[in-house]
Amino acid sequence: xxxxxxxxxxxxxxxxxxxxxxxxxxxxxxxxxxxxxxxxxxxxxxxxxxxxxxxxxxxxxxxxxxxxxxxxxxxxxxxxxxxxxxxxxxxxxxxxxxxxxxxxxxxxxxxxxxxxxxxxxxxxxxxxxxxxxxxxxxxxxxxxxxxxxxxxxxxxxxxxxxxxxxxxxxxxxxxxxxxxxxxxxxxxxxxxxxxxxxxxxxxxxxxxxxxxxxxxxxxxxxxxxxxxxxxxxxxxxxxxxxxxxxxxxxxxxxxxxxxxxxxxxxxxxxxxxxxxxxxxxxxxxxxxxxxxxxxxxxxxxxxxxxxxxxxxxxxxxxxxxxxxxxxxxxxxxxxxxxxxxxxxxxxxxxxxxxxxxxxxxxxxxxxxxxxxxxxxxxxxxxxxxxxxxxxxxxxxxxxxxxxxxxxxxxxxxxxxxxxxxxxxxxxxxxxxxxxxxxxxxxxxxxxxxxxxxxxxxxxxxxxxxxxxxxxxxxxxxxxxxxxxxxxxxxxxxxxxxxxxxxxxxxxxxxxxxxxxxxxxxxxxxxxxxxxxxxxxxxxxxxxxxxxxxxxxxxxxxxxxxxxxxxxxxxxxxxx
Numbered sequence: 356x357x358x359x360x361x362x363x364x365x366x367x368x369x370x371x372x373x374x375x376x377x378x379x380x381x382x383x384x385x386x387x388x389x390x391x392x393x394x395x396x397x398x399x400x401x402x403x404x405x406x407x408x409x410x411x412x413x414x415x416x417x418x419x420x421x422x423x424x425x426x427x428x429x430x431x432x433x434x435x436x437x438x439x440x441x442x443x444x445x446x447x448x449x450x451x452x453x454x455x456x457x458x459x460x461x462x463x464x465x466x467x468x469x470x471x472x473x474x475x476x477x478x479x480x481x482x483x484x485x486x487x488x489x490x491x492x493x494x495x496x497x498x499x500x501x502x503x504x505x506x507x508x509x510x511x512x513x514x515x516x517x518x519x520x521x522x523x524x525x526x527x528x529x530x531x532x533x534x535x536x537x538x539x540x541x542x543x544x545x546x547x548x549x550x551x552x553x554x555x556x557x558x559x560x561x562x563x564x565x566x567x568x569x570x571x572x573x574x575x576x577x578x579x580x581x582x583x584x585x586x587x588x589x590x591x592x593x594x595x596x597x598x599x600x601x602x603x604x605x606x607x608x609x610x611x612x613x614x615x616x617x618x619x620x621x622x623x624x625x626x627x628x629x630x631x632x633x634x635x636x637x638x639x640x641x642x643x644x645x646x647x648x649x650x651x652x653x654x655x656x657x658x659x660x661x662x663x664x665x666x667x668x669x670x671x672x673x674x675x676x677x678x679x680x681x682x683x684x685x686x687x688x689x690x691x692x693x694x695x696x697x698x699x700x701x702x703x704x705x706x707x708x709x710x711x712x713x714x715x716x717x718x719x720x721x722x723x724x725x726x727x728x729x730x731x732x733x734x735x736x737x738x739x740x741x742x743x744x745x746x747x748x749x750x751x752x753x754x755x756x757x758x759x760x761x762x763x764x765x766x767x768x769x770x771x772x773x774x775x776x777x778x779x780x781x782x783x784x785x786x787x788x789x790x791x792x793x794x795x796x797x798x799x800x801x802x803x804x805x806x807x808x809x810x811x812x813x814x815x816x817x818x819x820x821x822x823x824x825x826x827x828x829x830x831x832x833x834x835x836x837x838x839x840x841x842x843x844x845x846x847x848x849x850x851x852x853x854x855x856x857x858x859x860x861x862x863x864x865x866x867x868x869x870x871x872x873x874x875x876x877x878x879x880x881x882x883x884x885x886x887x888x889x890x891x892x893x894x895x896x897x898x899x900x901x902x903x904x905x906x907x908x909x910x911x912x913x914x915x916x917x918x919x920x921x922x923x924x925x926x927x928x929x930x
Contacts, residue, residue, distance in 0.1 A: 363399025637752020677734025832877025
């Protein structure tokens with residue numbers, strides 16, 4: 356009832372009509388007796404022309420106003436092609452203040468993305484007026500709507516799972532909620548709907564999904580927010596790994612091609628095992644836009660009399676550095692030392708021979724073999740990474756990333772997807788001196804019960820997989836363990852007795868004894884998908900009201916103290 360049109364809605368067809376627009380005063384300009392307002396609302400902007408100064412009484416920037424007047428065409432010299440409404444304007448004959456604004460703003464709206472985080476979060480409602488932030492939130496809404504529609508088209512049923520549930524050891528700290536009715540007991544906010552979606556499969560539902568909120572008390576990173584995040588959680592009955600991959604590929608490919616103009620790697624996405632990925636890229640989250648590959652040179656250096664490389668794994672990276680000055684190589688060494696390496700050796704191919712300190716340790720035949728096996732060209736540099744087995748792949752991955760960035764060879768105009776498969780099921784925890792699960796404990800081991808009974812735990816792999824895009828893990832998932840016997844043995848290896856298994860995961864363990872179908876699923880991260888498509892550096896840029904990097908809400912003041920009465924009702928005493 357306040358307005359006839361949105362600010363950016365009128366077109367040339369409305370010229371001559373009387374309109375009423377509402378919005379915020381973005382700016383007030385005085386052009387020699389004629390004043391102009393840029394009126395901004397959710398849809399965009401409209402220029403308002405005022406010949407009567409009295410209409411501006413009490414009006415300042417960011418005040419909310421309603422303006423009534425006729426729409427007219429701008430003169431040719433005043434057309435602004437940057438805006439969709441830049442060729443029209445409203446000649447105001449009435450202006451009403453709907454909401455006043457303080458004269459001094461805490462920051463300029465159009466500069467909000469450049470100011471201190473605490474100030475942005477404290478006045479988030481002002482930050483969200485910035486068109487760049489508004490566009491991110493609109494993009495988020497559109498992407499989630501598209502994904503929801505796509506999953507429904509693919510035959511998935513949207514089912515909500517509980518927010519108040521039981522605490523379970525899933526790898527991160529739980530957020531605990533004390534019970535008022537049950538003294539000394541707690542609910543937990545779900546780290547993921549893992550148990551419930553598997554129980555839905557046991558219940559006979561064929562394909563489940565939801566845009567699921569997940570809660571984990573962990574520290575922030577650029578691709579992880581503390582507190583809560585959202586994922587496209589889906590599960591399929593009577594499904595194997597490739598069935599899940601086909602759904603994941605279809606949804607990811609169609610989402611990224613619809614909402615971005617960048618090139619998207621075609622389906623089927625590339626598949627790599629965890630071991631292959633760690634060897635070639637030094638990480639299980641490879642950025643495939645970077646063309647550099649890590650080579651295993653351990654066997655080669657067994658026959659080279661170079662003491663520093665003896666008895667240790669050696670990795671090599673070939674990069675074209677022929678046009679780089681000495682300072683480039685000095686900086687590469689500085690970076691290597693900064694991440695904990697003892698040094699960074701390299702050889703440069705000049706013609707048909709190498710230059711560098713290691714060159715004298717190589718025979719002519721070894722040099723020839725190295726050039727041939729690595730397909731090196733004149734001017735190429737071979738960087739060497741050597742360290743303990745537990746560290747060498749990670750260091751090589753860091754050097755690969757540094758080279759990709761500093762040689763400017765990482766493609767910035769594409770989305771490169773891949774699946775990482777066959778993760779180790781167990782790892783040795785040096786602190787507890789025991790075997791732990793490395794990933795999801797409810798995964799099916801490759802080889803089933805026989806593998807659990809006959810293999811060294813550290814040689815057992817699982818049907819676990821991740822989707823990775825541009826060096827960011829978008830999703831993890833697995834073929835689930837649906838057998839009580841396999842589940843019991845898998846947890847026994849990790850030190851759980853059957854009694855502990857029943858206590859911690861009793862609902863699932865019991866349900867599997869009443870007829871559980873084979874099932875599998877995954878959960879791509881919604882926030883990370885939107886962050887990549889929006890080309891933002893952190894998740895907080897695509898979430899309306901995020902916690903800051905220190906897990907605080909400056910807007911509402913969370914976490915906050917509560918009253919003694921609230922503590923007593925929840926049977927809580929602060930220690």
